[in-house]
Amino acid sequence: MASFLNIRRIVDFAVLPLMNVAVALLISGLVVLFVGQNPLEAVGYLISGSLGSGEGIGFTLYFATSFLFTGLAVAVASHAGLFTIGAEGQAYLGGLGIALVCLSLDRFVPWYVTLVPAAAAGMLFGAAWAFIPAYLQAKRGSHLVITTIMFNFIASSIMIYVLVNLIKEPGSMAPQTRLFDKGGLVPKLGEILPVNIGTAPLNVSLFLAIAAAVFVWVLIWKTKLGFEIRSTGANPAAARNAGISYVKITIVCMLISGALAGLAGVNILMGDLGKLQLDFPAGIGLVGVAVALMGRGHPVGIAIASVLFGVLYQGGAEISFWMPNITRELIMLIQGLVILFAGALSLMFRKSVYSLVDLFRVSKPEV
Amino acid sequence: MQAEISSAKNVLELTGINKSFGSVVANKDVNLAVKAGSIHGIVGENGAGKSTLMSILYGFYQADTGAIRVDGREVGIPDSRAAIAHGIGMVHQHFKLVENFTVLENIILGAEEGAFLPSSRRKARLELQRLAKEYELQVDLEAITENLPVGVQQRVEILKALYRQARILILDEPTGVLTPSEADHLFRILRRLRDEGKSVILITHKLREIMDATDTVSVMRRGELIATAPTSSMTKESLAELMVGRRVLLRVDKSPSKPGEVVFDIRGLNVRDQRGVRMVKDVSFSVRAGEIVGIAGVAGNGQTELLEALAGNCVPESGTVLLNDAEIAADPFKRREAGVAHVPEDRHAIGLILSFPLRENASLGYHRRPEFGTSPMLKRSKLQQYAQAYISDYDIRPPNADLRTSLFSGGNQQKIVLAREIEHDPAVLLVGQPTRGVDIGAIEFIHRRLIELRDQNKAILLVSVELDEIRALSDRILVMFDGAIVGEASPDASERELGLLMAGIAEQDQGRG
Structure with missing residues (x-):
């Protein structure tokens, strides 16, 4: 058996x-x-472009880092039986929190001092954005799929307003903030490790993402809260009978989910762009859904799926470059x-x- | 009257129907003949096999052996479409209506002619007006179904069957959701149908309805159809006796109870179910330390809702629940922490998480306690240790704490739930259907364990539809009927006495003075 x-x-x-x-x-x-x-030619570019060089691998893992954050975010919710599409908007709002911290601190302190409050702000903003749909689902039964999709659009509108009216760089026409100073940029892996990844933006956020994956594994399979999350997801009625509050689990789970999605901005803003700009998540929240499904909700599976999608993103860019x-x-x-x-x-x-x-x-x- | 009935021809004949689900025999060699233009009642306790028999007739199940004849011709009924084609219609206990459709749309649903609705609508409206007039089935065809009272929704179900030209109409517990006046109207309609030559099969456990409304009655017990007779030759008492039967008393060795103080006290409890129907009506009783109080009753008389409310799984409309004179909030966690353990009636739905290993189910609900770790971490070694202890103390097989719970037999699953709820030293144990779907060996073990717990001075509330079980285990028996406690009996009370209470007869006789 x-x-x-x-x-x-x-x-x-x-x-x-x-x-x-x-x-x-x-x-x-x-x-x-x-x-x-020729499809074979395309496959060749896909593989060689994403895995064939240090730089290619760097780009692949850079994309994978973002997908890992959003994939974990979707997975945590799915263990409680919640299907969230909201990682995109939560990452976007999380980016606002990160940018605010970076813009305030980057001229005064080194990156490793900025990183902690910036990451905390990203998590806080992401969690806050997840809270409203979570509350509506838990208390009012409003369907989470619908509300999180709507909240992605609302997030997008809010960010347009904020970027255009509140934190745009003075004198610039582009809806984006000023460039972060040194204190708001995390080091690329090529700068601190003896690896040659060329111009690839792979940065220390990778370790943050791996830490997040370990955290999710411990949370779901090793803690009392994780047991209650899994119980609620597997059989809500039995969980209720066991004294586990559906409202509490739904809200706590979505807060954790939003916080994880909010962290993705560390990788993109502090690791690559060096500024907050319009539509920076560019679909990572939706890829997160696919990554979480493909990884079957397990951090190891999600990590593998993230790399696969990293290959597709990076390799895809190569294909369109070489095969117009x-x-x-x-x-x-x-x-x-x-x-x-x-x-x-x-x-x-x-x-x-x-x-x-x-x-x-x-x-x-x-x- | 009687001669007239027996001279009418049989519109429906079932012969030698057998049906088993695994090792459970639901119908055993059932023979039934229904005459044209008659109302034929079928009574029996829960689990007697009434619903299975009707499901076979309506094509939901296939009989293992046996034949069905309609108008003397043998027919096969592989699905409900075939049943309808043979003129058999069914009104289910839980209506099968699309709530936000109009009455007319619900009636023609599945019987539309052609791809476009307007012509079917026109035709249906004419036909339905005729039917409504003929059978006193007035319903506003344009009303939205969910806005109608349940009694009218039921009329829609009947119209639906008639519109499909049903000649044999099956009604499964039709009065469960009706007010008395709605029920009276229903029976007027049924008589009218009979007078027009239709045949009605009425399934119920309410003896008053059988006596008032039917021409012929059949009694089912434990899967067998044990008697069919003209209703006029029966009395409520004789039916109750046939229904309950004379059974060999389960033997459980127990000493007389030594009840102590009142531990668990329920006062004026009222509970509504999700439909808003009041299922528990002003229930008050108490359980003392060291006694087992059994709640007897035919299933569906409010026991489930009572148990759920006591466990804190639903919030009652009114009433208080006191544990050692202190009120406890209607929350499963708080109840359990206060010392009220709960073995639910339906272990698959709410007692266990079947996809989890035994190890995790063995402590579900108690996992927050400090013995499983004072930090946020859940100590797997402790889960394992508790599970292993239950496995050896309760002889759970196979003795593998890592195995998925769905892979254990019903009896072993029940032992997991019992061990979990008993071994955390509760003051009160609520037990629902402790041996449902459990094999004989495990039944004996479970019964013995409950008696032991009683002798450790715990208060036990036992809800079971198995009268044998109630009588074997209880020190006092309360009988529930229609949401209220209608009487108390000692375990030595006769089957007959209990059967009458369970059928609600005593109460009605008093009511009629």
Whole structure:
């Protein structure tokens, strides 16, 4: 019995994700063929562009860092049975908190002093933005999927207002803040470690993201709160009977989720852009949903899925650079296909693979 | 009258129906004949097999063996569509209506003709006006269904069946949600249907309805149809006796109880369910230390809601719950911390999280206590230790604390819940259906454990629809009927006496003076 379950676990955690990606790439290949290009050539650029050089790997892991934050954010909520689409808006608002701290401190203190309050502000702003949908879901039963999507739009509007009217660099036409000074920029990995990643913006936020992954693992599987979160997600009625408050778990979980999403700004703003600008999250919250689904809510799985999407982002950029006929839009289509198969349709092949595995087992002589 | 009935031909015949679910026999060699133009009642306790039989008739289940004849012709009923085609209609206990559709839309739903609605609507409206007039089934066809009282919604269900040209109408516990005057109206409609030549099968556990409304009655007990007779030849008392039957008393060795102080005191409790129907009506009673108080009653008379309210899972409309003279808030956590443990009726739905390993379920609800760690961390070693102790003390098999809880048998799952709730030294134990779906060996063990707990001077409230169990374990028996406690009996009371209380007869006789 035990080995039987293990086989299904292997199917769930390894076989299915790989199949889903393969199918997505297969269909992408057909699309590439359709526009008259060579899919194998495209795959070549995808791999070599993202993993073939130190710089490529640096970019890949830089993207992966952001996805890891948002993926963890979505996963924490999903363990309580909550499906949040709000990481995008929470990351955006989190970025505001980070930028405010950076703009206040960057001229006076070194980066490692700024980092702590900046990260705290990012978490606080992200959590605050998650609180309202969480409260509405917990107390009023307003559907979290709907409210978090709406809150992404509201976040976007608020940020336009804030950037244009409140914190725009004086004299500039662009909706963005002034560049952060040295004290608001975290070091690139190339600057502090003996690695050659060229111009890639991979920075110390990677370690922050890994720490966040460890934190989520401990929280969900090692703490009393995590036990209550999992209980609520697995059987809300039984959790209630056990004295676990649905309202409390929903709100606490979404606050943690929002805080994790809010941290993504550290990577993007302090690690790369050096300023707060319009629409900086650029879809990382939505990729986070796919990453969390593909990683089955487990930090290790999410980390692997994050790297995969990092490959797609970086490799995709390479493809459109070297193969001009494959436009940026086509790359987005390919990424969308991976999200579709790895995220939304992630369990599509489960039943057939299970029965295939069972068939294989039955045909074996009983041990 | 009787001669007239027996001369009518059988519109429906069931012969030799058998149906098992796994090892549970739900219907055993059932033979039933329903005459044209009659109201045929089927009574029986919960779990007697009434609903299964009707589900077979309506195509939800397939009989393992047996035949169904409509108008003397053998028919197969693989699904409800086939049942409708043979003129069988069903009004479910829980209505199957789309709440925000109009009455007309609900009635034609699934019976539309063609792709466009207006023509079906026109036709249906004419037909329904005729039906409404013929059977006293006046309903506003344009009203939104959810705005209608339940009694009218039920009429919509009946119209739905008639619109599909049902000649045999099955009603499953139709009066459960109705007020007395709505019920009277319903029975007028049913008589009218009978007079027009339709056949009605009325499933109920209310004997008054059988006596008032039916021409023929069949009694089911433990999956068997044990008697069919003209209603005029029966009395409520004889029906109650047939329903409950003479059963071998379960033997549980126990010494006489030595009740101490009142520990658990319930005063004036009223509970409404989610539909807003008052399910517990002004219930007051108390449980002393060292005694088992059993709540007997046919399922659906408010026991579930009572237990849920006492456990703190729902907030009562009014009333107080006192533990050692102190009021305790309606919150499952606070109740448990105060010393009220709860073994729920439905362990799968609320007692356990089936996808979790035994280890985690063995301490669910108690995991915040300091023995599992004073920091925010949950000590896995402690979970394991408690689970192992339960496994050996309660003989849970297989003895593997890491196994998913869904992979244990019902009896072993129940032992997990019992161990968890008993071993944290509660002052009061609320137990619902402790042996439902549990194998014989485990039943004996569970009963013994409950008696031991009583002898440790704990107060135990036992809710069970198994009368044998109530009688074997309880020191006092309270009988619930229609949400109220209608009487108290000693465990030595006769089956007959209890059966009458459970059927609500004593109360009604008093009411009629």
